[in-house]
Amino acid sequence: MILVVGGCFQGKKEYAFRQFGIRPEEAADGALCPPEAIFETKMLYHFHEYIRRSMEEEREFSLEELLEKNPGVVLVTNELGYGVVPADRFDREYREKTGRICCQAAQAAGEVHRVVCGLGTVIKHG
Amino acid sequence: MLILVTGGSGSGKSEFAENLVLRLHTKPYLYVATMYPFDEECLQRIQRHRAMRREKEFDTLECYTGLKDAGTEGYGTVLLECMSNLAANEMYQEGGSGDRCVEEILEGIRRVRERCTHLVVVSNEIFSDGIEYDPETRRYQRYLGEINCRIAEMADLAVEVVYTIPLVHKGNLEKLEERR
Numbered sequence: 001m002i003l004v005v006g007g008c009f010q011g012k013k014e015y016a017f018r019q020f021g022i023r024p025e026e027a028a029d030g031a032l033c034p035p036e037a038i039f040e041t042k043m044l045y046h047f048h049e050y051i052r053r054s055m056e057e058e059r060e061f062s063l064e065e066l067l068e069k070n071p072g073v074v075l076v077t078n079e080l081g082y083g084v085v086p087a088d089r090f091d092r093e094y095r096e097k098t099g100r101i102c103c104q105a106a107q108a109a110g111e112v113h114r115v116v117c118g119l120g121t122v123i124k125h126g
Numbered sequence: 127m128l129i130l131v132t133g134g135s136g137s138g139k140s141e142f143a144e145n146l147v148l149r150l151h152t153k154p155y156l157y158v159a160t161m162y163p164f165d166e167e168c169l170q171r172i173q174r175h176r177a178m179r180r181e182k183e184f185d186t187l188e189c190y191t192g193l194k195d196a197g198t199e200g201y202g203t204v205l206l207e208c209m210s211n212l213a214a215n216e217m218y219q220e221g222g223s224g225d226r227c228v229e230e231i232l233e234g235i236r237r238v239r240e241r242c243t244h245l246v247v248v249s250n251e252i253f254s255d256g257i258e259y260d261p262e263t264r265r266y267q268r269y270l271g272e273i274n275c276r277i278a279e280m281a282d283l284a285v286e287v288v289y290t291i292p293l294v295h296k297g298n299l300e301k302l303e304e305r306r
Contacts, residue, residue, distance in 0.1 A: 003289075005288065005289060007254065008256075079134065079288065079289075080134065080135075080136070081133075081134030081135035081136050081137055081251075082134045082135075082251045082252065082253065082254045082255055083252055083253075083254070083255025083257060084252045084255070084257075084259060084263055084266075084267065085135070085252075089167075092167075095135055095136060096135065096136050097136075098136065099134070099135060099136015099137060099138075099289070100136055102136075102289045103136070103137070103138040103289045103290045105289070106138075106288075106289035106290050106291055107290055112288075112289070112291055114288060123288060123291045123293060124291050
């Protein structure tokens, strides 16, 4: 698994397409795709939105299950948590949950890329 | 040594900082806890951190304001967590230093550092979510931003943690053991 992180509107998705030779039609949008798409797709972007939906729909997301079923997946996520503590409880829980899952994902990942201004830096090497 | 560990919320910076203390291996260890237990959610966070520290041999000192007079003598390594809470407490709690919090906190950092071999300060990146906050929250961001910058100036090592991965902005993490 490869994890790509960065702020919003930084060109993460395009970077991942280029970097890993993935075509747009081979990728799934975490904000819209069916839950099980994550187990089949080459790349899932908006992974933070996927986590948010799983919380809203009360499905427990399991990184272990993902690694077992789709070990080569590229996960693209916004890097959350660089703001003031949100006033809304769900927002706080979402930020916390996404952080913990992304920490686990970064630990399990073969590579972690961080994208700023469309430029990627490999912060964990395979 | 003075070390600054910063990062976003939920980035794994606390666990990283604790493991840094273990790597420095200069006992005894003191954990300076700054989160005031306002409500159940705070208590849960405090519990989670306590569980992480279990078996790491830290004494714990609660310090919500007035760092410069906190009883941190007699320790090899002091881990202060988290600057974002300490700054908010100083600004808003009764008995806090309010407008003078930047200088008060920096004086506290200097004093704690003089009394121990290593001081590790955990802080928080709250500066880039693109939301225009109210003037009071902006003031809090400005104070914490300044505190972070000033500590980084003094620090031997400054690390930003991104989802458990350390990005070194100042100093050399690989040579940490040589600096014990």
